Amino acid sequence: MPNIKSAKKRVKVTEKKTLINLSHKTALKTAIKKFEAAVAAGDKDNAKILFNEASKKLDQSVSRGILHKNNAARKKSQLALKLAKLA
Numbered sequence: 001m002p003n004i005k006s007a008k009k010r011v012k013v014t015e016k017k018t019l020i021n022l023s024h025k026t027a028l029k030t031a032i033k034k035f036e037a038a039v040a041a042g043d044k045d046n047a048k049i050l051f052n053e054a055s056k057k058l059d060q061s062v063s064r065g066i067l068h069k070n071n072a073a074r075k076k077s078q079l080a081l082k083l084a085k086l087a
Contacts, residue, residue: 021066028057028066032079039082051083 002008035050058072 021064024061024064024066028054028061031057032075035079036082039086042086044086047083047086051079054079 002011031050031054035047035054038047038050055076058067058076061067062069062072
């Protein structure tokens with residue numbers, strides 16, 4: 001446990017930001033799972049909508065600093081490939 005006041009504050013801030021980042025990551029994973037479920041079910045129209053939502057969440061994660069831009073680009077590419085195979 002830190003003794004200095006500023007260090008104590010940084011611990012609190014870090015814990016708070018960790019929770020926020022965790023909730024964003026969870027929402028991102030949920031969006032990707034919904035898309036993959038639609039692809040598995042063979043629902044083209046719903047899969048397109050869910051692909052747009054998932055790619056939007058990936059872009060938001062990059063802008064928030066949760067994911068690296070190349071990681072998000074790779075995931076979007078994988079999802080787009082699955083969508084293309086469906087169509």
